[in-house]
Amino acid sequence: xxxxxxxLRREIKEYIxxxxxxxxxxxxxxxNDAPLFVEGLGLDSIDALELVVIMERYYxxxxxxxxxxxxxxxxxxxxxxxxxxxxxx
Amino acid sequence: xxxxxxHIGRYIPxxxxxxxxxxxxxxxxIRFVTKFYIDEKxxxxxHQELRxxxxxxxxxxxxxxxxxxxRRNSHKRxxxxxxxGIKNLKLNCLxxxxxxxxxxxxxxxxxxxxxxxxxxxxxxEELLLTCEVKLAxxx
Numbered sequence: 001x002x003x004x005x006x007x008l009r010r011e012i013k014e015y016i017x018x019x020x021x022x023x024x025x026x027x028x029x030x031x032n033d034a035p036l037f038v039e040g041l042g043l044d045s046i047d048a049l050e051l052v053v054i055m056e057r058y059y060x061x062x063x064x065x066x067x068x069x070x071x072x073x074x075x076x077x078x079x080x081x082x083x084x085x086x087x088x089x
Numbered sequence: 090x091x092x093x094x095x096h097i098g099r100y101i102p103x104x105x106x107x108x109x110x111x112x113x114x115x116x117x118x119i120r121f122v123t124k125f126y127i128d129e130k131x132x133x134x135x136h137q138e139l140r141x142x143x144x145x146x147x148x149x150x151x152x153x154x155x156x157x158x159x160r161r162n163s164h165k166r167x168x169x170x171x172x173x174g175i176k177n178l179k180l181n182c183l184x185x186x187x188x189x190x191x192x193x194x195x196x197x198x199x200x201x202x203x204x205x206x207x208x209x210x211x212x213x214e215e216l217l218l219t220c221e222v223k224l225a226x227x228x
Contacts, residue, residue, distance in 0.1 A: 045203075045225070046174065046223050046225050048200065048203065049173075049200050049203040049204070049205055052198065053197075056198070063200065069201070
C-alpha cells in the first residue's frame with residue numbers, strides 16, 4: 001500500500017465520488033481541509049457509513065466507534081492522517 | 090421458521106397495509122431470509138405485478154425483521170429505521186400477484202446505528218432484484 005499522503009488524498013477523493021455517486025464533482029473540487037459533512041462537501045450522517053466502508057475495504061483500517069469516527073471523518077486530511085497512523089504502526 | 094406471519098409486526102415498525110414481509114425463516118448475526126406472499130390486496134400492484142419499490146421495501150423490512158430478532162436481547166433495541174440510500178440496483182423481473190418471494194439480506198457493514206445491506210429477492214430460483222441499501226436505525 002502506498003502511504004504517500006498525496007496519493008492517499010487523491011485515492012480517497014476518487015473512492016468517495018464513486019461510492020457516493022457524487023455527480024458533477026471531481027477530486028479537484030474537494031479541498032483537503034474542508035469539512036466533509038454539512039458545509040464543505042455536504043455529506044450527511046448516513047454517508048458516514050460509506051466513508052467507514054471505504055476506510056476498511058480499501059485500506060484495512062477500522063473505525064471502532066462514533067467518537068473516533070467524528071475525529072477521523074472530518075476532512076480528507078484527517079482520514080489520510082488516520083490511515084498513515086494505523087498502517088504505519 | 091423463526092417468526093410467523095402473525096407475529097411479524099412485533100419485529101418491524103410497519104403496519105398493514107404497508108407490511109411487505111410475512112415470515113422470517115432464517116437468521117444469524119449477519120444474514121436473514123424472509124418470505125412474502127403477494128396477495129390481491131397489495132397496494133403496490135400494477136397490472137398484477139409488484140412494483141420495484143415494493144421489492145426494495147421488502148428488503149428493508151426483511152433487514153428490520155432480522156436485525157430486531159437477532160438483537161432482541163441487546164441493551165439497544167431498535168425502534169424505527171430509515172432508508173438512507175440505494176446502490177447497485179439490478180432489476181431482472183417483477184413478481185406477480187399470487188406468487189411468493191424469498192428475500193435474502195446480508196449485513197455488509199455496520200457502523201453505530203447504520204447498516205450497509207445487500208439484498209436479493211427471488212421467486213423460486215429466479216433472481217428478481219438485487220441492490221444495496223443504507224439503513225439508519227433509531228433506538
